[in-house]
Amino acid sequence: MKKTIITVFCVLFAAALFAAEGQTDKILVKVNDEIILQSELDEAVEMAEAQAKLAGKPFDEAEFRKTALENMVDQKLIITMAKDESVAVSDEAVADKVNEFIDGLRAKFQTEDAFEDALQKEGLSYTDFRIKIEAQVHDSLIFSKVKQKKQQDFIAKAAVSDAELKDYFDKNRDAFKVNDQMKLTQIYMASGEVETKDLAKYADDVLAKIKAGGFESVEAELKGKKGVSINDLGWVQTDTLSKIIRDALKDPKKGKVSDVIETPPSSASDEGGYQIIKINDYKSGQVPDFADVKEKVRVKIIEEKVDEMWNDWVDNAKKKAYISYME
Numbered sequence: 001m002k003k004t005i006i007t008v009f010c011v012l013f014a015a016a017l018f019a020a021e022g023q024t025d026k027i028l029v030k031v032n033d034e035i036i037l038q039s040e041l042d043e044a045v046e047m048a049e050a051q052a053k054l055a056g057k058p059f060d061e062a063e064f065r066k067t068a069l070e071n072m073v074d075q076k077l078i079i080t081m082a083k084d085e086s087v088a089v090s091d092e093a094v095a096d097k098v099n100e101f102i103d104g105l106r107a108k109f110q111t112e113d114a115f116e117d118a119l120q121k122e123g124l125s126y127t128d129f130r131i132k133i134e135a136q137v138h139d140s141l142i143f144s145k146v147k148q149k150k151q152q153d154f155i156a157k158a159a160v161s162d163a164e165l166k167d168y169f170d171k172n173r174d175a176f177k178v179n180d181q182m183k184l185t186q187i188y189m190a191s192g193e194v195e196t197k198d199l200a201k202y203a204d205d206v207l208a209k210i211k212a213g214g215f216e217s218v219e220a221e222l223k224g225k226k227g228v229s230i231n232d233l234g235w236v237q238t239d240t241l242s243k244i245i246r247d248a249l250k251d252p253k254k255g256k257v258s259d260v261i262e263t264p265p266s267s268a269s270d271e272g273g274y275q276i277i278k279i280n281d282y283k284s285g286q287v288p289d290f291a292d293v294k295e296k297v298r299v300k301i302i303e304e305k306v307d308e309m310w311n312d313w314v315d316n317a318k319k320k321a322y323i324s325y326m327e
Contacts, residue, residue, distance in 0.1 A: 030324040031076040050122040089141040154309040180238040180285025186231040190273040193227030203260045203274035
């Protein structure tokens with residue numbers, strides 16, 4: 001099963017503290033010499049729900065709880081292996097990442113008092129909030145460094161034969177098209193800025209209006225709305241678009257409108273959002289000769305092989321590890 005990379009911002013809200021004094025706690029999972037407590041998972045849920053409210057995002061507690069526990073197990077496993085991999089992170093690196101995140105969050109409030117009031121409404125002091133983040137940032141950086149180290153090891157083993165190169169090219173010719181261009185317009189709805197309690201539903205409603213009345217009429221209606229931007233992207237090379245966008249615009253043709261595309265956060269100050277894209281025009285590109293893109297094909301194959309090796313390595317580590325679910 002493919003493992004999800006646990007980025008810093010996916011785990012920032014997982015708790016690193018025990019439950020409050022006097023509260024009954026229990027062990028949910030034992031992972032080698034690490035444990036995951038009920039209080040850790042509960043507070044991860046609470047923190048994520050609070051963040052979702054601030055960002056105007058929907059929150060599925062049951063789904064988040066399941067995914068969070070799976071991610072905690074994987075992360076704890078990799079952290080227990082960090083010493084064997086000679087991996088460590090400095091206090092300075094942790095502090096820098098924590099400061100980056102908090103500065104991005106603070107920037108969303110007009111004053112420092114407003115920021116601290118928002119934390120207090122969620123039952124948190126600034127000090128408690130920072131402590132929780134520091135512990136999880138440390139673990140997340142360890143996880144990332146272990147993965148980077150292993151990927152470098154895997155790259156050295158990812159040899160690719162000429163036969164593999166040609167076979168991959170023949171099966172994925174469209175992926176290597178050159179001068180394949182789309183003229184695009186984007187409606188972007190930013191998390192935490194659009195005035196709605198459920199941004200996903202808001203985006204779905206926008207798409208429904210487009211299907212009923214046309215892209216241009218909805219575009220005009222949304223201009224000037226807080227948190228909504230209408231962007232004329234002009235002509236864009238298809239191969240420069242992210243995979244999530246390329247997939248949404250698969251089988252391009254003039255006039256096509258994408259479904260709602262969820263856009264993940266790109267930095268501490270950008271919480272992502274949702275977008276809908278229209279193809280105003282399309283110029284089909286040409287598939288180059290194999291010899292001209294041979295090295296590009298090689299890079300693609302190596303990337304896929306490295307991902308597969310990483311997934312296999314984690315699966316194998318889990319088989320050798322002591323992982324015990326206590327309920």
